[in-house]
Amino acid sequence: MTWDRPTAGCPVEVALAAISGRWATLVLRDLMRGPRSFSQLRAGLPSLSAKVLTERLESLVAQGLVSCSRSPGFPVRTSYSLTSKGLLLRPLLEQLYRTGEALLGEFPDH
Structure with a gap:
């Protein structure tokens, strides 16, 4: 492993690219709880516009991290x-959360 550039x-760049983009981590977090409709995702992230949510979901689907299914009728x-690939991000997101908590605890005035 080299750390030049x-x-x-x-692998680190691949993992970071998977969660990059504004709101991506929060959309992934909500989907960790199970399948969600577009409106459920919007309700869980009220500050997120429909346009940005659509863009984020399209990006996550294109990366193979999220699947989209439509019911007939x-x-x-x-x-x-x-997807199974998307579920691989759970430990990373959990560790990012724990790290953020620790940093907030160490620097409570930030």
Whole structure:
């Protein structure tokens, strides 16, 4: 392993790219709780616009981290869920949370 400069094939860069993008970690966090509809995701993240949520979901689907399924009938129901690849991010997100808590505890005035 070399630390000279990041490369596209670097496992750390791949993991960071998977969670990059504004709101991506929060969308992934909500999907860790199980499948969600678009409206459920919006309700859980009220500050997130529909446009940005749509962009984030499209990006996560394109990366193979989230799957999108649509039910037949009217109205069409869309459900988003983590793929097995997306579930691999759980330990990373949990560790980021614990690290953030520790940093907040160490620097309470920030």
